[in-house]
Amino acid sequence: MIYIGIDLGGTNIAVGAVDESGKIIGEFSTKTFAQRPYQEIIRDMAFCIGKILNNLHMTEDDIASIGIGIPGVADQKTERVIFCTNLGWHDIPLGEELRKYYNKPIHIDNDATVAGYAEYVAGVSKGTDSSVFLTLGTGVGGGIVINGKPWSGFHGIGSEIGHTTIKTDGVECTCGNKGCAERYCSASAIIRMAKEALAGGAESSILERARGDIDRINAKIVIDCAKEGDAVAVRVFNEYARNLAVTINNVADTIDPEIIVLGGGVSHAGQFLLDAIQRHIPSLQLYKTLPYPRICLASLGNEAGIIGAAMLGR
Ligand SMILES: [Zn+2]
Known part of the structure; x- marks a missing residue:
């Protein structure tokens, strides 16, 4: 049996067939064209599934379940998408519509929750009982896994760590x-803080890298400059790391998971990011002499969306 995972984004619909162990054995993607009627987008999800079945010489009978990760909030009981801002979706009967093509058990959850679950099934948090995943991208998403199950809250609207007030x-x-934590811990936050720091006319290699255009500044430029010791970039990155450490510590104080996993664009800063966070943890830690959650980098990258969505049905 295979598990279908769909990573629904504002740009792409990425679909994969995943085996029992969480390995992708077939993939097919298409553009979302988010402005279309939802029926067309869901029809294309089914089209991608058909392509994959064809390539694998399989039939509908080989599908155990279909899982979908959405950049929004879903009601798992009614299989409706409550809202999905960047698709303009509001109360969309995703389950009902997709079932017109494939009458299978359907699971829908938030994309960060799904990515965190993927790390639990096949990534860095495999074998743990509890983990919290933070995506550090344009925004900040949160995914909680407790006792091997994704936890999105009683109403399905929990784990929004990015929108906790810091x-x-x-x-x-x-x-x-x-x-919100998102305004201080995302890639966008790094860009904003760098622009603020440069507004006073400070000397910095950030602007050089951005070819003199403040609007070309991205998080990678700032992080690269910080790695090279540029004073402005170091100050911005250190402030960013402090904000992220506060958010991580709030997670530690609320959930005390075994592991906290960092994914998304900023996590590509790697050990440099982990070291910067760890410098701030001791001053924030509540019980100084007791163990603290391990803070690690995500290991699955872009595939996490498909794997996690598929494994919702395992
Ligand atoms: Zn917010």
Whole structure:
């Protein structure tokens, strides 16, 4: 039997067939074209599944279940997408519509939850009982796995670690609140802080790397400059690491998982990022003499979306 995993993004629909062990054995992707009616997007999900079955010389009978990771919130009981901002989806009957093509058990969950679950099944948190996954990208997503099961809360709207407040009356967030962790721990936060630091006319290699155009600054440029010891970049990155350490410590104090996994673009800073975070943990840690969650880098990369979604049905 195979498990179908669908990673629904604003740009691509990535579909994969995954075996029992969490390994992808077939893949097919297409563009989302998010402005289309949802029926067409879901039809294309089914089209991708058909292509994969063909390539594997399999039939619908070989599919055990279909899982979908969405950049939004779903009601797992009704199989409806409550909302999905960057697709413009609101109360969409995803399960019902997809079942018109493949009448299989369907599981829908948030993309960060799904990616965290993938790391538990086949990645860095494999073998742990509890883990928390943080994606550090344009925003900050959270995925919680407890006792081997993804935990999205009673109403399915939990694990939104990126929207916990870390600074009262802080920077305005896309969600309408102020001071969300996402505004201080995402790749976008690094860019904003670098621009603020440069606004005073400080001398820095960041601007050189961005070819003199402040709008070309990205998180990688700032991190690379910090690695090379550029004073402005070091200050920005250190402040970023402090904010991230605060968010991580809030997770440690709330959930105390065995492992906290960092994924998304900023996590490509690797050991440099882990070292910067670890410098701030001792001052934040509540029980100084007791063990602390391990903080690690994600190991699955882009495949996590497909693997985690597929494994929801295992
Ligand atoms: Zn927010």
